[in-house]
Amino acid sequence: MSGLxxxxxxxxxxxxxxxxxxINQEAVKHLKKSKKKQFxxxxxxxxxxxxxxxxxxxAITLVESALPKHLSMAQELIAACLPFSGSSFRLGITxxxxxxxxxxxxxxxxxxxxxxxxxxxxxxxPSSERSKxxxxxxxxxxxxxAGRTEAYIRPxxxxxxxxxxxxxxxxxxxxCEAAGFDTLFIETVGVGxxxxxVHSMVDFFLLIMIPGAGDELQGIKRGIMEMADAIVINKxxxxxxxxxxxxxxxxxxxxxxFPLTVSGWMPQVKTCSSLYGTGIDDxxxxxxxxxxxxxxxxxxxxxxxxxxxxxMYETIREGIFNLVFNDAxxxxxxxxxxxxIAHGRMTSFMAASIILNKYKSQDKTx
Numbered sequence: 001m002s003g004l005x006x007x008x009x010x011x012x013x014x015x016x017x018x019x020x021x022x023i024n025q026e027a028v029k030h031l032k033k034s035k036k037k038q039f040x041x042x043x044x045x046x047x048x049x050x051x052x053x054x055x056x057x058x059a060i061t062l063v064e065s066a067l068p069k070h071l072s073m074a075q076e077l078i079a080a081c082l083p084f085s086g087s088s089f090r091l092g093i094t095x096x097x098x099x100x101x102x103x104x105x106x107x108x109x110x111x112x113x114x115x116x117x118x119x120x121x122x123x124x125x126p127s128s129e130r131s132k133x134x135x136x137x138x139x140x141x142x143x144x145x146a147g148r149t150e151a152y153i154r155p156x157x158x159x160x161x162x163x164x165x166x167x168x169x170x171x172x173x174x175x176c177e178a179a180g181f182d183t184l185f186i187e188t189v190g191v192g193x194x195x196x197x198v199h200s201m202v203d204f205f206l207l208i209m210i211p212g213a214g215d216e217l218q219g220i221k222r223g224i225m226e227m228a229d230a231i232v233i234n235k236x237x238x239x240x241x242x243x244x245x246x247x248x249x250x251x252x253x254x255x256x257x258f259p260l261t262v263s264g265w266m267p268q269v270k271t272c273s274s275l276y277g278t279g280i281d282d283x284x285x286x287x288x289x290x291x292x293x294x295x296x297x298x299x300x301x302x303x304x305x306x307x308x309x310x311x312m313y314e315t316i317r318e319g320i321f322n323l324v325f326n327d328a329x330x331x332x333x334x335x336x337x338x339x340x341i342a343h344g345r346m347t348s349f350m351a352a353s354i355i356l357n358k359y360k361s362q363d364k365t366x
Contacts, residue, residue: 041077048081048179053152056179060154063171078171081178086304088177089291092198094188094224095208100234103274104208105185106145111280112183113150120152120176121145123187124169124194152181156189166197167318170311173201199227200310203300204290207231209251211243226258229290230268232283237273244271263299265290324359333358 039047039058047055063074095101109119121142145151154172156165173184186202188194199205207228225231231251236244251269261267268286272279294300324330337351 041073041080044077045080048175049084051180053179056152056175057154059175060172063175064168074171078174081174085174085177088173088182088184089204089287090173090184090186090202091287092186092188092202092205093208094195094198094206095234096210099208099210100274101187101208102142104232104234104272105187106142107272107274107277107280108284109142109145109151109185110148111277111284113148117183118150118181119145119183119185120154120179120181121185121187122154122169122172122176123156123189124165124198152176152179166194166201167311167315169197170201195224195227200307203294203303204229204287206287209233209247210235211240211247225254228267229261229263229265230270230283230286231255233269233271234274236271236279237276247271263290263294263303264297265293265299324355327359327362329362330355330359 039055044055044059044062048059059077062070062077065071065074093101093105095104105121109121113119142153146153154176156169169186173186176184186198188198205227207224207230209231211233233244233247233251248269248271255267255269258267270279270283270286272283274280291300294303325334333355337346337355340346341348341351
């Protein structure tokens with residue numbers, strides 16, 4: 001039929017324009033060529049010491065890896081970087097939801113970079129397995145800071161136990177310090193016990209609040225207030241200015257009720273507007289004053305020593321936990337005792353004692 005149309009009719013059928021391959025073969029070739037190369041610990045270490053951000057990122061990925069074969073490499077790398085760490089100032093930042101932590105970090109971060117500093121921002125988010133990307137949301141809200149060559153923003157690993165995520169963040173601190181970052185911001189993205197984890201790895205712990213202290217004083221945990229070396233009332237601008245000053249007075253009065261700190265520092269309350277940059281310089285000067293006092297009286301050195309001991313014990317606890325729950329025989333035992341507990345034939349404490357005793361006896365026979 002088509003032949004007849006072509007021979008006897010004025011109507012003709014054009015073959016049309018040939019369509020390109022739906023897959024860009026050139027892009028595929030490029031991706032294959034640029035496939036992530038595996039570097040040795042020596043290469044990673046050299047890259048970190050030279051301030052190579054790509055190498056630093058790959059080293060952090062190695063530390064975060066759950067693969068057993070990466071564990072020894074990661075520990076070897078951390079050991080190599082350890083002598084070049086410890087000289088930075090570590091600032092922990094937490095706050096109520098909606099307090100503007102990301103905007104505050106960006107504003108304060110740019111302020112210190114403009115004065116010659118180098119900043120790494122790390123985040124602890126043990127809930128990210130459920131929230132699926134909350135940290136990445138924070139990262140995109142810090143676009144200006146992320147664009148600075150003197151800044152490095154690193155999301156924490158998603159999922160896992162709080163202890164595991166916090167331990168990896170602590171090891172990441174060592175790598176960032178070896179790469180030449182003189183200031184580190186450790187942010188809590190989740191809420192709850194993550195504040196305690198961050199407090200145990202920083203030199204200064206900052207609590208971000210917003211105007212309306214009367215309601216917030218009722219809702220905030222006393223433990224977090226006691227941990228804070230300073231409280232900053234953010235969003236102190238426009239109609240919020242008077243409320244922010246009132247909140248400042250109320251928080252100052254509340255802090256006076258707490259016992260004196262061993263650091264010799266009296267926690268302060270400042271106001272600022274991260275959006276407009278007002279009060280940011282006062283906050284940074286306050287942090288600098290604390291650093292000077294705590295360094296002179298030996299508290300900073302003492303605090304870091306205590307933190308190192310704390311993380312040794314935490315790592316041991318996590319290691320024992322993993323040894324028990326990753327053991328095939330122990331998993332079978334756990335399933336059996338779960339049934340016993342569910343039917344009321346055994347208490348949780350009895351089952352736990354039996355499991356631990358079995359693990360100890362199993363360990364002795366191996």
